[in-house]
Amino acid sequence: MPVVAIYNVQGQQVGDLELNDSIFAANINQAAVHQVVVNHLANLRRxxxxxxxxxxxxxxxxxxxxxxxxxxxxxxxxxxxxxxxxxxxxxxxxxxYSYSVPRKLKRVALKSAFSSKVKDDKFIVLDQLSFEAPKTKEMVNILKALNNTGVKTLVIIAEKDDNVTKSIRNIAGVNVINSNNINVYDLVNHEKLIMTKDAVAKVEEVLA
Known part of the structure; x- marks a missing residue:
């Protein structure tokens, strides 16, 4: 069972988190990831x-x-x-151009994408991420504290939060989604993955 560090917004380690084997340590199926990414891009075509x-x-x-x-x-x-x-x-x-792929194939691809991030040490867990008001400067400081600047980064939060979204959307190369909108293309298209502890729990609840 993979164990990753939990960081706070100051970049300090505040604990450890055991991840679910079936999601974050699954066999990486590159063929499934490729098929789902191609499907996602095809469905975007007008x-x-x-x-x-x-x-x-x-x-x-x-x-x-x-x-x-x-x-x-x-x-x-x-x-x-x-x-x-x-x-x-x-x-x-x-x-x-749209077409559908089996739901099981999507789940396999998602697990492969998550496992790949953990295996390549490009996975960061935050204890929490919230702002009283939109503050892009504060989010930039958080990324610096996590040594996570200059790379394409996907931030996944548990629930939709307008303050977090507005704090991130003006940072080049950094995007944010909530746990209900996770897709394989976004995971593959970003080099680093940052998830809140609550988002990890929701993902494990759905995919385990």
Whole structure:
């Protein structure tokens, strides 16, 4: 069972925390992580791209010159895909890129992502994180105290907290989500992971 240190906002170790083996020390399944990340990115695509086919391009109703006798190639319309201003051959049309993956696969990928952070020593647990009012400067000082500056960092809190969100959102490379919105892409896309003790408990409650 992996044991990690618990830090306070001053960067001082205030205790230890035993993590759940099945979540934070699971076998890392890279194939599952890849599939879920690709699915996440596909679901984000709006699919609003559109090009005009030959029947949709305006104009080109008149044959530009006669079929034979001019010495030039035969052409039926100036809106041919071969001409500038013409249509597009097999161009993209609006479509839905979203698809679903099995729930079990998502759980395996989540556990793999968490386990990878713990294994690579890129996982930090805070005893608590709260602000009486939005204070970006205080959050910057907390990151400095944790020796966690200059890297992409994901902060996970137990419940939605506007003061914490507003304190973090202007810090470049640092993002915050609550425990209900955890996804594999965010975990993989950030180098470091900071979680509050309460957030760890909620994750273990759901995934264990």
């Amino acid at each position: 699919g609003t791209h559109s090009t005009k086919s030959r029947g949709e391009v305006r104009g080109g109703g008149k044959k530009p010159w006669r079929q034979k006798g001019t010495g030039r190639a035969r052409v039926g319309t100036i809106r041919s895909p071969l001409w500038r201003g013409g249509s597009i051959i097999f161009g993209p049309k609006p479509r839905d």
